[in-house]
Amino acid sequence: MNSDCKPLANYPLRERNTLGFEVVAEWALPITQAEQIPPAIRWAKNAGLPYRTLGGGSNVVLPAQLPGLTLLMDIDFIEVLENQAAKTRLRVGAGVNWHDFVRWTLDQNCRGLENLALIPGTVGAAPIQNIGAYGVEVKEYIDTVEAFDCQTNQWVSLSNKDCRFTYRHSVFKDEPNRFVITAVIFDLPKVWQPRISYADLANHFANRSIDAITASAIFDAVCAIRTQKLPDPKVIGNVGSFFQNPVISNQQLQSLKRQFPQIVSYPESATHSKLAAGWLIDQCGFKGVQMGNVGVHDKQALVLTHRGGGNASELLKLAEQIQRKVKETFGVELVIEPIIINGSASL
Ligand SMILES: Cc1cc2nc3c(=O)[nH]c(=O)nc-3n(C[C@H](O)[C@H](O)[C@H](O)COP(=O)(O)OP(=O)(O)OC[C@H]3O[C@@H](n4cnc5c(N)ncnc54)[C@H](O)[C@@H]3O)c2cc1C
Structure with missing residues (x-):
């Protein structure tokens, strides 16, 4: 493998995930030309390592130790x-x-x-x-x-x-x-x-x-x-919206409206509507809540934040609490929007 295809060991990704978690990739390779990709993937496959691609890291939740090969996409034209x-x-x-x-x-x-x-x-x-x-x-x-x-x-x-x-x-x-x-x-x-x-x-x-x-x-x-x-990720770590806006049937919306007349919704199709996930989270009392090193933004409840010293499992615990409470209160499932990368699995 020539030098521009040689992965770098123990590569720090603190600056390459907008949550600002301390993350170290077992192997990483900056990709500036498409031709570097096939040999890099072959190398990971031959070594039996998982591999994945990373852009700016603004829609991923990374573990402290990221196993295998991470391709850092820097192709610029x-x-x-x-x-x-x-x-x-x-x-x-x-x-x-x-x-x-x-x-x-x-x-x-x-x-x-x-x-x-x-x-x-x-x-x-x-x-x-x-x-x-x-x-x-x-x-x-x-x-x-x-x-x-x-x-x-x-x-x-x-x-x-x-x-x-x-x-x-x-x-x-x-x-x-x-x-x-x-x-x-x-x-x-x-x-x-x-x-x-x-x-x-x-x-x-x-x-x-x-x-x-x-x-x-x-x-x-x-x-x-x-x-x-929205909080600037350079100041407060975040990945934008942490949950998707749930899409429900108009029938379910009508029954929710009887119980919660203020519920915020937008038409999605002739039969379905989108609920504002931020409103649901806010109603459950999470806006501005801080749990250890992670929290819910005080202006936008859809955004989970990290102010330093935290990690993926802390953040996911908070996300789980929010999902459980929203389900109990409204009967609606909140789906996590960013990609969760598990420290032990190949994704
Ligand atoms: C403050 C803030 C606001 C945001 N607002 C919005 C918004 O309004 N709307 C919206 O849709 N999103 C929003 N996002 C989410 C995010 O910005 C987008 O999803 C963005 O496209 C992610 O780009 P990235 O390069 O950072 O991807 P990464 O986070 O690096 O990767 C995201 C996923 O894409 C894969 N991936 C990345 N690059 C490649 C590639 N070249 N080939 C194959 N797979 C790849 C990764 O493996 C991972 O699964 C926001 C995020 C933040 C922090």
């Missing part, structure tokens, strides 16, 4: 494949910082991704949970995902349909660690309409004519709203 009357097609390396990419698209007059500003992490991780915010999901703009398939040992191009995107979900979550994503191809149509139906954005632009709203103004508004509402 943005390529304009097409710039035509109807759309701009971009191919972007998996290691590019997501927010920097969104800002870059706007600088190039490409619109569409502005509602997804300030989401931490990398471009390569964006398809994993089909990142979304303020009424927009990234799946709307993804044409193709390029990846190495660790199961078949082949390079693959997955179409948007192959990715089986749904709310905070995709084929990559169904088949964890099968694909190492190296690049994503985005199509940004030239025809553009502001998307400001979400309450915070609608309030922000309440006095503005829709024709006067630019993509840059939405980008600025999203950044301002998010900065106000």
Whole structure:
């Protein structure tokens, strides 16, 4: 194995997980070129080691000792494949910082991704949970995902349909660690309409004519709203929303509304609605609660926090208490959003 494919032993990941846990990877390899991936996976397989991919670490809960090989995705390029009357097609390396990419698209007059500003992490991780915010999901703009398939040992191009995107979900979550994503191809149509139906954005632009709203103004508004509402991971460790908003049948919603008239919900489909998980947690009295070194954020109950000295098991104990109380009170299951990586298992 040549030197740029040689994994590094006992690699510290404190700076590469936004919860800020003290984590040491048994082996880690910074990946700057796709060609490094096949020999690295072969090396892990031959050694009988588990392996996984890490982007910015903003949606994972890592154990103190991370066994096996961790690929650190640092592939960094943005390529304009097409710039035509109807759309701009971009191919972007998996290691590019997501927010920097969104800002870059706007600088190039490409619109569409502005509602997804300030989401931490990398471009390569964006398809994993089909990142979304303020009424927009990234799946709307993804044409193709390029990846190495660790199961078949082949390079693959997955179409948007192959990715089986749904709310905070995709084929990559169904088949964890099968694909190492190296690049994503985005199509940004030239025809553009502001998307400001979400309450915070609608309030922000309440006095503005829709024709006067630019993509840059939405980008600025999203950044301002998010900065106000969410803790900055550089200051307080967190992974954003810790739970998904539960989707329930409209029938169940009606019966919950009789008991809890203030319950916050949004239509999801003709038959189902989404509940605001933060509201459910808040009602159970967890907002601002601190349990040892971990806690629930005092402004946004959906965000669990770590202020130093804590670890994954402490955080997961708190999460479990919240899940139990919400289930007892509302009869609703809260599903954890970040990927939990177990210290002993291959994920
Ligand atoms: C303050 C804050 C706010 C957030 N707000 C939002 C939000 O509004 N909407 C939203 O959807 N998410 C949000 N998140 C979650 C997170 O930012 C996203 O899920 C992001 O896409 C994760 O990117 P990452 O590079 O940090 O991924 P990581 O945390 O490193 O990895 C997440 C998962 O993706 C896998 N993975 C990463 N890169 C690759 C790759 N190249 N190939 C294959 N697998 C890979 C990992 O193995 C892991 O399973 C927020 C997080 C924080 C801390």
